[in-house]
Amino acid sequence: MAYISRKRLCISFVAGSLMLSAGGFAPVSAQEIPNDFSAIVRQKLPAVVAITTRQIIQDQTMLDDYLNPFDSRGPAQPQVREALGSGFVVSTEGYIVTNNHVVADSTEIRVVFSDKETSPARIVGRDPATDIAVLKVDPRPNMTATAWGDSDAMQPGAWTIAIGSPFGLGGTVTVGVLSARSRDIKAGPYDDFLQTDASINRGNSGGPLFNARGEVIGVNTAIVSPSGGSIGIGFAVPSRTAQSVVDQLISTGRIERGFIGVRLQEVTPSIAEALAISGSKGALVASVEPGSPAEKAGLQSGDVITRFNGKDVQNVHDLTLAAASQKPGSNATLTRNRGGNQQEVALTIGQRKDEEVQTGAVPSPEAGDQRLGMSLSPIPDEARQQLGLQPGTTGVFVQEVAPNSPAAENGLRPGDVIVSANNHNVTRPSDIQQEWTKSRQQKKPILFRIERQGQSLFVAVAVS
CATH class of the missing domain: 2.30.42.10 (PDZ domain)
Structure with a gap:
């Protein structure tokens, strides 16, 4: 969750007691707007879960203990920290989506269903860059799953419904509207959040944001607040991003992102004037990585990239999102402005070599488990x-x-x-x-x- 005061801006993510937290398709016509949302809630509530985690905190003293086992100070006692978040079922095979910050570094994860039944869960994969994680539980009889909606079709003013476990109150429903799209709150390199005024609080992290059809159009992730409670400014990872990440994590346990190999900076009016280009839209190439797709395509320092795959590039953030969303090995075209002359350039997308993280928590070696542990x-x-x-x-x-x-x-x-x-x-x-x-x-x-x-x-x- 993000907390804003008059003196400073601080963005953090908090899940329950951990200081980490949460916070359609075409627009529904007037004839389709329900008198209330009870039918949707009744149908989708069984697919929304609470997530409880335990984390063993290893501080520097503990690191010293196993590096220096004969230290006279004696062994430090591990500290156990518990946290709470939310999630939702996306497959009757037992796959559950939540936030990465809810489960990262956890040594034990349990899922609590709406009927109060609990189940142990393991991490299938997680992506810190988008704050998405996928869990797996044993399938239950008649398991209810959610369906993804189209976040790109959502317009400001459309109904939004959040369900989750704020402050441990499982099955809490809040309703609001989509306040804005494509918010960059500086939480990560791929920020592209939906903003909603549906109330989101601690413990809502990882829960679903539904449209008026009951389709998931976002994963509730963060809030802005001076006090830690909801003031009507919440953010969700759009389903366009979340679904792609989830599908990759389920199929391979890891994420592949596109890479073109340039370091970028914003185009200021003075830079635009110096480069003899009109306006300050686009992304300025500050340097090109040797051997990268960009170098092979002839891009140079000083080029301004104004379009990517037929879409305008307004700023560095636009190009970062566009390139990362491409499949490695695919072909792309971009338009560069060099000395006032526009030229279209073709290149083959490489694979971004982001720092990878372990994709699973330390698992208990249950029967049939083939993990190293x-x-x-x-x-x-x-x-x-x-x-x-x-x-x-x-x-x-x-x-x-x-x-x-x-x-x-x-x-x-x-x-x-x-x-x-x-x-x-x-x-x-x-x-x-x-x-x-x-x-x-x-x-x-x-x-x-x-x-x-x-x-x-x-x-x-x-x-x-």
Whole structure:
């Protein structure tokens, strides 16, 4: 949620007690506007869930404990923090959508349905850049699922309905209108929020925003407030973005975004005058990455990109969203202005190499579970010296290891740095997942080389 005071602007996300939080198709005609929304709520309420999470907080003292096990101070006690959010079912197979900030770094996740039944959930995938995550629970009999609507067809003034668990009050319904579209609240690089005045509060994070047909047109994510409570300014990730992210997470567990390879800046009136172009619309190319699609297409520093795939580019944000939404390997056209001359340029979209994050929480090794049981991340820069790493060492940092998991049973520990898997260097959590998948397919152990307190050793984890 975002909190605005007269002195400063602060945007943060809060889910329940964690200081992290939430906050159609063609427009419905007058003849279709209901006298009330009880029928829609009655139909959709079973598909909306409350989400409770537990997170073990590992502070710097805990990091010191497992890096220096003989420290005389003794072991620090882990702290458990609980949080609450909302979500909604998108498939009768048990897939549930919520916000990334609701479940990120959680060690235990439970879903509470409208009939008060609870179910353990695991993370299928998450995308911090758009604050979307997908959970999976075991399917229930006669499970109710929502349907996606068309957020692009929503116009300011259209009805919106939010359902969620603000302050733990499950099944809360609020109604308002769409206040605005394409809001950039500086929460991330792909901000394109719907704004609504339907009341959204702490605990609404991850819940659905419906249109008057009962279709999901947004995922409630943030609010602006001087006090922490709703003042009628809430934001939701539009279904156009959320559905694409969710589909990718369900199918692959990760996100692919388009990349053209330019660093951009806004066109100011003085820059436009200096470049001999009219107006200040477009995105100025400050530099071009060597070997990138942009360089191969002939783009140069000083070019101003004014159109992308037939749509006007008003500013840097427009181009960032447009390029990221393209499928890697697809063809695109853009219009550049160089010295006052317009020229159309064709290029092939590359794949953005955003920092990847682990796509699952530390899972309990339940029957049939084929996960390693580790929470992974890039190596923390501030911990390199304590970890005893040589300059230039690359790898993946083991944050947590689930008890009784394959990783734990074979000797992996929090604080280990995995340098290679199956003799292939690793730099991202997805590299390890890829090698683990190969090992399972070949029915052989996965071989890790790890760095532990300045020592190198090999660890083999057998496939169950």
